[in-house]
Amino acid sequence: MAPGRLDRWLDGFGERHGTVRYDVTPATVTLTAEDGSTAVITVPFEPLAELTREGLVAHVLADRRLGVLLVRRGGYGAGVFAGGKLLDSKVGSRHVQGTTKAGGWSQQRYARRRDNQAREAFAAATEVAVRILAPARLDVLVCGGDRRAVDTVLEDPRLKELAGLVRSPFLGVPDPKQKVLEQAGVDAQAIRIEIDQTESV
Structure with missing residues (x-):
C-alpha cells in the first residue's frame, strides 16, 4: 500500500469492523477491532518513535x-x-x-x-x-x-x-x-x- 493511503485505510478498517484498539511498538502496529478482526502493520524504516496511530501516519509520510x-x-x-x-x-x-x-x-x-x-x-x-x-x-x-x-x-x-x-x-x-x-x-x-x-x- 502506498504511504499516502494509510490514514484513510485505518479509518476504513474501523468503519468496517467497529472500535479499534491499537497496540503499538517501534516495529509493528497491531489493530484489533470490535468484531475480532485484526491487522498487523510492519513499521517501514523502523523504529517508530511516537507510539500512536498519529505517530505511525506521520512516520510513513515523513520526507526521507x-x-x-x-x-x-x-x-x-x-x-x-x-x-x-x-x-x-x-x-x-x-x-x-x-x-x-x-x-x-x-x-x-x-x-x-x-x-x-x-x-x-x-x-x-x-x-x-x-x-x-x-x-x-x-x-x-x-x-x-x-x-x-x-x-x-x-x-x-x-x-x-x-x-x-x-x-x-x-x-x-x-x-x-x-x-x-x-x-x-x-x-x-x-x-x-x-x-x-x-x-x-
Whole structure:
C-alpha cells in the first residue's frame, strides 16, 4: 500500500469492523477491532518513535532520502529517491557465465571463470554504490537481489556508513534494469499489512 493511503485505510478498517484498539511498538502496529478482526502493520524504516496511530501516519509520510541498492550476478543498480522521485541512478550489467555440465578439469575451469566474472560484477556494483549512494546523505537504504552479493558490496570500507542505514524489506528483483530500479523505489516505501481472512487491503 502506498504511504499516502494509510490514514484513510485505518479509518476504513474501523468503519468496517467497529472500535479499534491499537497496540503499538517501534516495529509493528497491531489493530484489533470490535468484531475480532485484526491487522498487523510492519513499521517501514523502523523504529517508530511516537507510539500512536498519529505517530505511525506521520512516520510513513515523513520526507526521507531513500537509497536503493540492487545486486545480482547479472547486474546491479543504485538509486537515490526523495519525495517519491528518483534523483540519481545508475544501472549496469556484467556477463557471468552459467553453469556447465562438463566434468573434471573443464568443469573446474568454468567454475573459476564464473567466480572471476562474479567478482568483477560485484566490484562494478561497489563502484556504482560508492559514486551514487555514498555521497547522497541518505536517511535509509533498502537493498535487494542476492543477499550474498549485496553483503559483498557493503563490505567495502568506503560504504561503512551506508551499511548502518540498511532497513527492511529485502527486495526480490530480477536482474536490475532502470524500470526494475524505479519500481524497487516504490516497493521499498510500500506499507505492508498482514490481515485476517475477513479483511482486504
